[in-house]
Amino acid sequence: MNLHIASAAPVNVADYERLAHEALEPGPLGYFAGGAGDERTLRDNIEAFSRWTLRPRMLVDVSAASARTSVLGTEVSMPLLVAPTAFQRLAHADGEAATARAAAAAETIMCLSSLATTTPTEVAAAAPGAPRWFQLYCFRDDGVTRALVDEAVAAGYAAIVLTVDAPVAGRRERDLRSGFALPPEVTVPAIARAAGKPDGMSVAEVFALVDDTLTWRDLERVAGMSDLPLLVKGVLTEEDARLACEHGAAGLVVSNHGGRQLDGVAATLDALPEVVEAVDGRIEVLLDGGIRRGTDVVTALALGARAVLIGRPIVWGLAAGGEDGARDVLELLRAEIELALKLVGCPSPDILERAHAGRARG
Ligand SMILES: Cc1cc2nc3c(=O)[nH]c(=O)nc-3n(C[C@H](O)[C@H](O)[C@H](O)COP(=O)(O)O)c2cc1C
Numbered sequence: 359m360n361l362h363i364a365s366a367a368p369v370n371v372a373d374y375e376r377l378a379h380e381a382l383e384p385g386p387l388g389y390f391a392g393g394a395g396d397e398r399t400l401r402d403n404i405e406a407f408s409r410w411t412l413r414p415r416m417l418v419d420v421s422a423a424s425a426r427t428s429v430l431g432t433e434v435s436m437p438l439l440v441a442p443t444a445f446q447r448l449a450h451a452d453g454e455a456a457t458a459r460a461a462a463a464a465e466t467i468m469c470l471s472s473l474a475t476t477t478p479t480e481v482a483a484a485a486p487g488a489p490r491w492f493q494l495y496c497f498r499d500d501g502v503t504r505a506l507v508d509e510a511v512a513a514g515y516a517a518i519v520l521t522v523d524a525p526v527a528g529r530r531e532r533d534l535r536s537g538f539a540l541p542p543e544v545t546v547p548a549i550a551r552a553a554g555k556p557d558g559m560s561v562a563e564v565f566a567l568v569d570d571t572l573t574w575r576d577l578e579r580v581a582g583m584s585d586l587p588l589l590v591k592g593v594l595t596e597e598d599a600r601l602a603c604e605h606g607a608a609g610l611v612v613s614n615h616g617g618r619q620l621d622g623v624a625a626t627l628d629a630l631p632e633v634v635e636a637v638d639g640r641i642e643v644l645l646d647g648g649i650r651r652g653t654d655v656v657t658a659l660a661l662g663a664r665a666v667l668i669g670r671p672i673v674w675g676l677a678a679g680g681e682d683g684a685r686d687v688l689e690l691l692r693a694e695i696e697l698a699l700k701l702v703g704c705p706s707p708d709i710l711e712r713a714h715a716g717r718a719r720g
Pocket residue numbers: 389390391403441442443444471472473493521591613614615616617618646647648649667668669670671
């Protein structure tokens with residue numbers, strides 16, 4: 359593997375995080391690692407997993423155990439997908455194309471960000487035939503939103519993931535302190551083209567285009583922009599979970615944007631049970647935020663998630679080793695999920711149930 363830093367081979371996500379910290383300049387590192395405000399939610403996303411324990415069952419035949427499952431009808435090698443993260447060329451010159459190839463090799467779904475530094479068409483061409491979703495921000499100019507959806511449809515993306523927790527960008531103080539700005543070579547070509555803007559837009563200029571008037575009533579209209587299923591990303595309450603179901607979402611992602619939007623909201627794992635109860639099996643519930651271990655995945659599934667997504671771990675893999683690094687992160691997590699399933703006495707993620715998780719004491 360072509361890692362930037364010659365050291366013992368990384369064996370887990372934390373190792374990749376350390377390597378990425380060494381590989382990245384302070385500005386991009388703060389952008390990727392940081393959260394909003396005092397970063398309480400950022401930390402809590404991870405700490406929440408230690409508030410739960412696994413309740414393994416013994417003497418179960420796990421000889422044929424596998425992490426394989428399906429998400430929204432698509433077969434995947436594991437219940438772990440790649441979350442949309444913006445500006446991946448800041449992490450590695452190969453950017454989103456490398457992530458797409460890594461996800462394809464790991465046989466899982468990549469969700470491409472609206473704020474990608476590579477167009478949806480180019481990302482699709484980097485890994486033809488692999489399943490992909492497109493994350494959408496709605497723009498004030500409906501034409502920009504439609505142009506992005508049309509490009510995603512034409513390039514064969516299988517679902518639209520509408521992010522609803524970012525009508526404006528959160529206050530990320532690491533970026534304010536570092537004076538972080540996108541370098542000229544890191545651009546958002548699909549948005550710039552659709553919006554008729556020059557390629558080199560700043561993060562603030564891009565967010566200024568986002569529609570902060572969007573309401574639940576607009577959901578059907580956005581869903582109607584294509585025939586693709588629509589997932590709503592950024593739900594944290596039972597109230598919004600019900601609204602997502604009522605307004606025709608095919609799935610939802612319990613997410614707080616990796617602690618980057620409203621600081622002080624619940625860790626996603628803590629929000630998951632009320633959302634699962636409100637959804638009551640009507641649509642698939644996914645979760646992201648703080649997933650760093652296979653055991654985290656098993657805990658989230660026991661609490662009712664169909665699958666999880668990872669944001670920063672992929673960025674760390676990409677920064678440390680490009681496509682190989684991102685792929686290794688996915689393979690390490692897949693092996694961890696399989697091991698956790700075997701040791702928890704569950705030959706398939708599909709049969710994990712609430713009784714496999716319990717509250718930690720103390
Ligand atoms: C650097 C960075 C950029 C992100 N960009 C986007 C984005 O463009 N669209 C989006 O919906 N979510 C975005 N997210 C949120 C992720 O999709 C995901 O919710 C979050 O990273 C999950 O938490 P984790 O990083 O702990 O895995 C971003 C997250 C990070 C860390």
